[in-house]
Amino acid sequence: MEREFLRWLRGRLPGDPRLIVPPGDDAAVLRLGGSDVVVTVDLLTEGVDFLLAQHDPRKIGRKALAVNLSDLAAMAARPLAAFVAVALPRDGARELAESLLAGMQPLAEEFGLAIAGGDTNTWDGPLVLSVTALGEPGPGGSLRRNGARPGDVLMATGSFGGSILAHQFDFTPRVREALLLAERYPLGAGIDVSDGLAIDALHLAEESGCGVALDLARVPIAPDAERLAFEKPAGGTALDHALGDGEDFELLLAVAPEVARRMLDEQPLGATPLTEIGRFVDAPGLWQLRQGALTALAPRGWEHRASS
Amino acid sequence: MEREFLRWLRGRLPGDPRLIVPPGDDAAVLRLGGSDVVVTVDLLTEGVDFLLAQHDPRKIGRKALAVNLSDLAAMAARPLAAFVAVALPRDGARELAESLLAGMQPLAEEFGLAIAGGDTNTWDGPLVLSVTALGEPGPGGSLRRNGARPGDVLMATGSFGGSILAHQFDFTPRVREALLLAERYPLGAGIDVSDGLAIDALHLAEESGCGVALDLARVPIAPDAERLAFEKPAGGTALDHALGDGEDFELLLAVAPEVARRMLDEQPLGATPLTEIGRFVDAPGLWQLRQGALTALAPRGWEHRASS
Numbered sequence: 001m002e003r004e005f006l007r008w009l010r011g012r013l014p015g016d017p018r019l020i021v022p023p024g025d026d027a028a029v030l031r032l033g034g035s036d037v038v039v040t041v042d043l044l045t046e047g048v049d050f051l052l053a054q055h056d057p058r059k060i061g062r063k064a065l066a067v068n069l070s071d072l073a074a075m076a077a078r079p080l081a082a083f084v085a086v087a088l089p090r091d092g093a094r095e096l097a098e099s100l101l102a103g104m105q106p107l108a109e110e111f112g113l114a115i116a117g118g119d120t121n122t123w124d125g126p127l128v129l130s131v132t133a134l135g136e137p138g139p140g141g142s143l144r145r146n147g148a149r150p151g152d153v154l155m156a157t158g159s160f161g162g163s164i165l166a167h168q169f170d171f172t173p174r175v176r177e178a179l180l181l182a183e184r185y186p187l188g189a190g191i192d193v194s195d196g197l198a199i200d201a202l203h204l205a206e207e208s209g210c211g212v213a214l215d216l217a218r219v220p221i222a223p224d225a226e227r228l229a230f231e232k233p234a235g236g237t238a239l240d241h242a243l244g245d246g247e248d249f250e251l252l253l254a255v256a257p258e259v260a261r262r263m264l265d266e267q268p269l270g271a272t273p274l275t276e277i278g279r280f281v282d283a284p285g286l287w288q289l290r291q292g293a294l295t296a297l298a299p300r301g302w303e304h305r306a307s308s
Numbered sequence: 309m310e311r312e313f314l315r316w317l318r319g320r321l322p323g324d325p326r327l328i329v330p331p332g333d334d335a336a337v338l339r340l341g342g343s344d345v346v347v348t349v350d351l352l353t354e355g356v357d358f359l360l361a362q363h364d365p366r367k368i369g370r371k372a373l374a375v376n377l378s379d380l381a382a383m384a385a386r387p388l389a390a391f392v393a394v395a396l397p398r399d400g401a402r403e404l405a406e407s408l409l410a411g412m413q414p415l416a417e418e419f420g421l422a423i424a425g426g427d428t429n430t431w432d433g434p435l436v437l438s439v440t441a442l443g444e445p446g447p448g449g450s451l452r453r454n455g456a457r458p459g460d461v462l463m464a465t466g467s468f469g470g471s472i473l474a475h476q477f478d479f480t481p482r483v484r485e486a487l488l489l490a491e492r493y494p495l496g497a498g499i500d501v502s503d504g505l506a507i508d509a510l511h512l513a514e515e516s517g518c519g520v521a522l523d524l525a526r527v528p529i530a531p532d533a534e535r536l537a538f539e540k541p542a543g544g545t546a547l548d549h550a551l552g553d554g555e556d557f558e559l560l561l562a563v564a565p566e567v568a569r570r571m572l573d574e575q576p577l578g579a580t581p582l583t584e585i586g587r588f589v590d591a592p593g594l595w596q597l598r599q600g601a602l603t604a605l606a607p608r609g610w611e612h613r614a615s616s
Binding site (some may be wrong): 030045080086114115116125136 | 436592
């Protein structure tokens with residue numbers, strides 16, 4: 001529903017000169033006096049994003065903050081503050097609130113973010129957390145989704161697939177990586193992978209008014225994607241998991257070919273590889289590059305997740 | 309749980325120089341480059357703040373935005389933008405999302421606020437809405453809760469009680485009133501009445517390190533409080549409703565006696581009366597003024613509602 005609703009929403013909302021980046025990107029950007037502020041919100045619910053009976057509430061709290069930090073990373077923004085609203089099941093509400101916050105604090109400290117306020121509620125329903133994160137644009141300004149151009153290279157950080165086994169809770173949002181890349185290279189466009197590598201690459205292309213072709217042989221596959229494919233072959237190949245699982249929270253970037261070459265030579269992120277995984281093309285849609293030719297590729301990945 | 313948890317939270321959170329107003333006020337204030345931004349979040353849940361089976365979803369959407377505007381009013385801040393995160397019951401999710409937004413839009417336009425982003429989710433639980441609103445400090449800077457001094461007069465806008473009959477959904481947040489008052493008068497402290505007149509007056513006093521004495525004979529009672537008292541005498545008197553019902557979303561202000569006199573003479577808010585309803589006193593706690601003497605008054609009102 002998300003994408004379709006967002007399109008409808010964008011059509012309905014009047015343009016506002018203070019809104020430098022409108023709904024539909026990883027975060028919105030507002031102009032405030034002389035400063036820009038980057039704002040993103042993500043709401044997590046029991047049964048969709050976590051299972052309280054299975055997952056340590058500290059991990060749930062950490063994830064709620066981390067997905068927002070990942071959105072700030074996708075804008076190449078520096079984290080400033082977060083606001084945490086929760087609907088807590090009545091039973092054990094106080095302990096649960098403390099555990100959620102205890103899971104957020106180390107991450108907030110690591111990324112220099114202030115937990116600046118919130119709203120705690122108890123009710124008869126399951127746990128819901130909504131985190132709003134604010135940031136300021138990094139060295140290259142706000143990184144949009146709409147700046148990819150046909151001919152640009154699609155670059156990815158890290159590896160993909162199998163996040164359900166652990167990565168969805170213990171990933172490190174690519175904030176430092178995004179800021180470092182934005183400082184050293186001209187970046188055309190960026191997104192973080194929450195819905196799935198293939199579909200988020202398509203989102204980047206669609207927002208930029210072009211298409212994207214993945215070079216499937218180059219997609220970096222996470223060990224947990226291999227493990228899932230081995231343990232449950234009916235669930236698809238490791239590549240299927242890499243393309244479709246989502247919640248990798250890696251960055252996809254559009255950069256000019258000469259920038260991609262420099263990135264590949266310099267590998268500036270140390271232990272985190274930067275990989276060329278495709279090209280932006282004129283023809284709208286999602287494609288695969290096979291022996292130099294384009295073939296259509298069906299998008300995979302969840303549609304449940306948030307934008308801005 | 310809210311107040312106790314907030315106290316615990318404030319003890320746990322490291323101070324942050326960018327956080328001009330920390331958690332516990334009606335909103336937080338962040339310093340961003342040269343500008344300050346006022347941020348507040350409120351989360352509303354089915355069964356606590358509304359009943360989807362009874363209340364038009366447009367009214368629910370309007371209320372979710374209006375309670376945040378009321379928090380900005382309590383800081384004497386000018387609204388800028390709102391971010392809306394929702395957890396929607398799967399059945400009819402799209403129609404519900406559209407109705408919620410349709411309820412927000414007229415209010416957003418009226419107060420010059422951009423609906424700048426959000427996060428729509430569907431799940432198997434009941435409706436949850438979380439709205440984060442951003443504003444900029446008004447003419448007198450951010451109005452805090454902690455600036456009341458013993459001897460200050462407690463002033464109130466409008467009238468109190470019986471909000472459950474209609475006012476909780478159709479109130480107009482006191483944004484314009486707050487900005488006008490902040491421009492014309494020095495204001496010591498302010499809060500909006502969400503938990504209840506008596507308990508929110510006490511919040512103001514506690515944050516300011518003093519007490520407050522209400523002059524019960526002067527409390528302006530709303531017609532709906534009279535109606536409730538008449539129709540259900542077991543529920544308390546009209547004054548009980550005025551003191552304890554909550555969700556009046558009127559402003560309580562602490563001002564110096566000479567400022568109060570000017571306000572009362574000038575009645576600058578037109579149809580909305582400004583009334584003197586008490587005094588801040590040295591002795592901590594909630595009191596009533598009776599024939600010049602202080603008597604203890606038990607706080608009433610909900611503890612469910614939000615801060616910052």
